[in-house]
Amino acid sequence: MNKKTLVLGASLKPNRYSHYAVQRLVANNVETVAYGLKKGEISGIEIDTELLTYENIHTVTLYLNSKRQKEYYNYIVSLNPKRIIFNPGTENPEFYKILKKHNINYEEACTLVLLSTNQY
Template identity: 45%
Template sequence: MTSKKTLVIGASENPERYSNRAIRSLRSHNHEVVALAKREGKVEDVKIATDFPADKVHTVSMYVGPQTQPEYYSQILEMKPQRVIFNPGTENEAFSALLEENDIEAVEACTLVMLSIGNY
């Protein structure tokens, strides 16, 4: 399996949060992870940054609601990931349409489920 560098937006140090679980699962599946949140922190070996990364990533996994997403639109579009995964509760029709217009796949799915069934 090829490693797919993933940006997790809405990362949390709280092990009960799905973003935290996703980071740990991505790492256990040998994917490189870049994490972004309003507060710095760390999940295992992954540093949570507060500034949008300059790194090129394959996938963006959203863990922030549609009301918070607009602040990330231009940076995600400039980054040109291959896909953006809208985890449950983060679905955003307007942003999905904008992504598709820019040849970026918009996926409404759960990162954790995708990893567990092998279709990440």
């Protein structure tokens, strides 16, 4: 499975779902990149604090609430991912409309559940 994934909103705090998602993606051999507010490392993955132009992103999994997502709309669309996963608490009908215009698939799902049920 090589669905290169950007975890947007990655946290160094081990009790955060975004932290656990990075760990589970790595454990499932998914090529992973991460963006967060604080530089650090999770399971060997460096958390970037600058918005980089990542190549070949298949999936962006969001761990930012809808208000915090607005500043990332253009960035996410510019990556041209195949899908966006809106984890619980990140649902955003306004962003769904933008994604539809750009033919980017999205789903309201939980990355951790998708991974644990082999549906990722």
